[in-house]
Amino acid sequence: MTHDEGVAAARAAVARVDPAAVGAAFVVSLATRRLDLRSALGSYAVGRHLPEHPFRQGMAGCRVCGLYERDTPISVTELDHERRTWGGVRHEDPRYVAFDLTEFLSTPQPVPGERDVALCRSVLAALRALPPATTAAKAGPALRMVPGNKHERDVLLEILGYCGILQTDAHRGFADGFVEHDDRAQRNTDLAYPIRWWKAGDGVNDTNVARFLAVA
Ligand SMILES: [Zn+2]
Known part of the structure; x- marks a missing residue:
């Protein structure tokens, strides 16, 4: 696939993609541990x-x-594995965005129940309640109400970062505009842009919660 493709x-x-459907799928993914459903919100936010x-x-x-002019072929099997196992690990790659959302569109799109909405709200409440200096890397354990492992919770936080639900004044997510690859700079932790810059003191952005998750 070329850059332009x-x-x-x-x-x-x-x-x-219907924006409300990706938000709903994310909310449903929390209790059900349907990582494939969780991934789509990250791809949609970035794309x-x-x-x-x-x-x-x-x-x-x-x-x-970030794409190369003409890249080495990407393995669909690998992308599918990443999507189902962690909820995606390269939402910033346009080829993953295309793959993930195409798969999402061919999957029945669930409607959150009360329990799903309550769990999503409790995740946001837990993030709001963290001591202000808590980094995203240290925030995962506060999200133990979401079934899954550390890697899954890190991706969950990354997706909230792409949505600008967790962002900083200097390092904003993709909610209001595309952040160019070079402006995201090099990774200095294992976490993606912009969540690697976020601390609990930066807060949870209610505008973007309402925009992407409709559980405010
Ligand atoms: Zn480009």
């Missing part, structure tokens, strides 16, 4: 403002989206 595939998949653009050489790959 990857960008076009991601944009086309995003355009077909929704991905601009059509030509390849522009950056620090590594395209400075806008």
Whole structure:
């Protein structure tokens, strides 16, 4: 897949997705541990403002989206495994966005029940209640009410970061606009942009909770 094909595939998949459906699937994923359903919100958040653009050489790959002009083929089996096992690990890759959302569109899209909404609210409440200096890397244990392991909870936090539900003033998620690959800079922890910069004192962004999860 070329750069332009990857960008076009991601944009086309995003355009077909109902924003309310990805939010609902995320909420349902918490209690059910349906990581495939959880992943779609991250892909949608990253992809929704991905601009059509030509390849522009950056620090590594395209400075806008990170793709190479002509990349080595990506294994669909691997992407599928990542999606089902962790809820996705490369939401920032337009090829994953395209794959994930295309799969999502072919899956029955669930409606959250009261229990699902309550669990989502308790996750947000737990994040709000953390001591202000708590980093995202240390926030996972507070989310033990969500069935799953540490890696799954880290991805959950990353997805909330992409949505701008967890963001900082200086390092914002993708809710209001696309953040270019080079502006996300190098990883300095195991966590993705922008969650690696977030501390509990930065708070939970209610505007983006309402925008993406509809459980405010
Ligand atoms: Zn690009």
